[in-house]
Amino acid sequence: MSARRDPEGGGEDEDPASGAGDRLLVVRAAEGDEEAFEVLVRRHGAAALQLAERLMGSRAEAEDAVQDAFVSAWRKLPEFRGEAGFGTWLHRIVTNRCLNLLRARRPVADLDTVPEPAAPGHRSSPVRAAESHAAARDLDLAMRCLSTQQRVCWVLREIEGRSYESIAHTVRISPEAVRARVFRARRVLTEAMAAWR
Known part of the structure; x- marks a missing residue:
């Protein structure tokens, strides 16, 4: 289960033992303890990858972004003041990192090139599965039509459940x-997915 941020974005609702454990691990990692940092990576890697994949739209690019983020976190650990939880900071x-990569990326699809879904026919399980896959593909194409800032703000708000204030702080x-x-x-x-309603 992933940790949820509070509505004001001031930290995470973590198991107190886990939060205390993170603080100790961060202190040890900041002093150069690589094993302590590896534990932090194991604890927070899945949630970081899930966020990056939602932002990037590509598993491979998400993995690269998360790897770069962990390298950056390792280097910046001595600057970490603990005002928020380690997970929030990460x-x-x-x-x-994803914002920087998305800004450097050229747009891959234009809204006019998003294919229209096939008219719904017989509703057997294979058809439903195919429609679900097609809807997910169309949503992915529509997401690529958003500007980088729109995509990041939408994912952080609608999927991650972050407050507007927390998002504003993150993306400055x-x-x-x-x-x-x-x-x-x-x-x-909504316009791009109208055919799926």
Whole structure:
């Protein structure tokens, strides 16, 4: 089960023993203890990869982003002040790494090139499975049509459940700008997925 951030983005709802364990591991890792850092990687790697995959839309790119994020976290550990949980801090590093990669990426699809889904026919299990796969593919294509900032804000809000203030802090824009980008992303995705309603 992944840790959830509080509505204000000030930390994570963690098992107190786990949070205390993270603090000790961070201190040891900051002093150069590689085994302590490996435990942190095992604890937080799956959640970091899930976030990166949602942001990047590609497992391979997500794995690269998370690996880079962990290298960056290792280097920045002496700067970690513990104002938020280690998981929250790591999520910020992963998000920023993904933002940089997405900004460098050229757009792969135009909204006009998103294929129309086939008309629904007989509803047997294989057909439902195929439709589900096609809808997921169309959503992925629609997500690629969003601007980098829209995609990141939408994923952090709608999938990760982060507050507007927390997202604003992570991507370094105002909460109002986050709201606007999430609104525009919702509109684009709603239009792109209208055939699936």
